[in-house]
Amino acid sequence: xxxxxxxxxxxxxxxxxxxxxxxxxxxxxxxxxxxxxxxxxxxxxxxxxxxxxxxxxxxxxxxxxxxxxxxxxxxxxxxxxxxxxxxxxxxxxxxxxxxxxxxxxxxxxxxxxxxxxxxxxxxxxxxxxxxxxxxxxxxxxxxxxxxxxxxxxxxxxxxxxxxxxxxxxxxxxxxxxxxxxxxxxxxxxxxxxxxxxxxxxxxxxxxxxxxxxxxxxxxxxxxxxxxxxxxxxxxxxxxxxxxxxxxxxxxxxxxxxxxxxxxxxxxxxxxxxxxxxxxxxxxxxxxxxxxxxxxxxxxxxxxxxxxxxxxxxxxxxxxxxxxxxxxxxxxxxxxxxxxxxxxxxxx
DNA sequence: AAGTGGGACAACCGCCAGCGA
DNA sequence: CTCGCTGGCGGTTGTCCCACT
Numbered sequence: 001x002x003x004x005x006x007x008x009x010x011x012x013x014x015x016x017x018x019x020x021x022x023x024x025x026x027x028x029x030x031x032x033x034x035x036x037x038x039x040x041x042x043x044x045x046x047x048x049x050x051x052x053x054x055x056x057x058x059x060x061x062x063x064x065x066x067x068x069x070x071x072x073x074x075x076x077x078x079x080x081x082x083x084x085x086x087x088x089x090x091x092x093x094x095x096x097x098x099x100x101x102x103x104x105x106x107x108x109x110x111x112x113x114x115x116x117x118x119x120x121x122x123x124x125x126x127x128x129x130x131x132x133x134x135x136x137x138x139x140x141x142x143x144x145x146x147x148x149x150x151x152x153x154x155x156x157x158x159x160x161x162x163x164x165x166x167x168x169x170x171x172x173x174x175x176x177x178x179x180x181x182x183x184x185x186x187x188x189x190x191x192x193x194x195x196x197x198x199x200x201x202x203x204x205x206x207x208x209x210x211x212x213x214x215x216x217x218x219x220x221x222x223x224x225x226x227x228x229x230x231x232x233x234x235x236x237x238x239x240x241x242x243x244x245x246x247x248x249x250x251x252x253x254x255x256x257x258x259x260x261x262x263x264x265x266x267x268x269x270x271x272x273x274x275x276x277x278x279x280x281x282x283x284x285x286x287x288x289x290x291x292x293x294x295x296x297x298x299x300x301x302x303x304x305x306x307x308x309x310x311x312x313x314x315x316x317x318x319x320x321x322x323x324x325x326x327x328x329x330x331x332x333x334x335x336x337x338x339x340x341x342x343x344x345x346x347x
Numbered sequence: 348a349a350g351t352g353g354g355a356c357a358a359c360c361g362c363c364a365g366c367g368a
Numbered sequence: 369c370t371c372g373c374t375g376g377c378g379g380t381t382g383t384c385c386c387a388c389t
Contacts, residue, residue: 106356
């Protein structure tokens with residue numbers, strides 16, 4: 001490729017950013033947007049490579065970043081998403097508004113990983129290190145693994161949708177340099193209204209799932225129809241999902257991203273107990289009909305409270321809102337949601 | 348006061364995918 | 369299809385700070 005690595009160019013500065021550099025970068029992006037990161041340093045008068053500027057902006061200077069301590073709920077979300085997705089920090093970050101993937105990754109490595117280890121839980125598999133499951137538990141674990149597989153795919157698709165919907169929302173206005181990394185096509189200084197750039201989160205999906213479940217005719221989206229989509233890639237690719245929706249004559253009066261989300265919900269819900277994808281037919285426990293999103297974040301944004309409301313096998317009792325007071329439930333979920341992506345050849 | 352070790356977090360590096368020419 | 373460029377991602381390293389000896 002012939003491109004010299006960032007920082008190896010003569011005269012380019014490395015290491016911690018100074019307040020002056022921050023101000024230059026901030027001021028430039030506020031005024032012009034970042035445009036091409038490669039060209040930005042020279043234009044902004046910075047002795048840095050473009051990549052360094054981009055990282056500094058996306059991980060630190062961006063105004064839509066929340067800094068400071070992670071809340072308990074954020075930590076629980078990270079752990080649960082990590083169980084589903086593994087080290088896919090960017091995907092996890094889309095479900096934690098205002099947190100960057102780098103921040104989440106650091107927090108995992110320095111806090112959460114160690115905490116899980118202290119609790120005797122393998123941070124990679126999210127399994128207790130010495131724990132033998134009985135036959136019933138193994139069955140539940142297998143079911144939940146399948147569910148986790150689907151949920152992982154859905155979360156990834158959501159992350160992609162968040163990125164793309166942000167771009168779509170920004171397009172008519174071009175750029176608000178301070179708004180987010182998604183403004184990376186930005187080159188103009190057109191003023192923008194405050195846009196709703198919060199990542200679409202699990203509870204949004206839950207809400208939409210609720211809406212389509214009540215909608216007439218949703219049962220038409222049968223397992224057979226869905227199976228024709230074929231591969232997981234085509235399932236999770238928004239464009240394909242969108243086309244599928246059009247082909248099925250679904251309502252067009254929603255914004256694109258909402259329609260796609262609705263279809264994602266449909267992808268999860270059948271009137272039967274199973275649907276097929278590729279060569280695999282999945283059995284879906286009742287809990288699946290509510291979506292694992294309900295497990296992660298219910299309507300009140302509390303974690304793990306609704307898993308026990310479904311007929312989810314051997315998970316008994318009720319997880320309350322407070323983590324400390326409900327460690328057992330927390331352990332149960334960790335025990336059963338064993339869904340390291342590497343376990344799933346589909347991925 | 349100086350040295351040391353560890354924690355926390357910022358920043359860098361290398362790889363990869365997507366895109367346009 | 370290939371090539372080169374760009375930006376994104378995940379893993380790793382560097383730096384700072386603080387507690388402890």
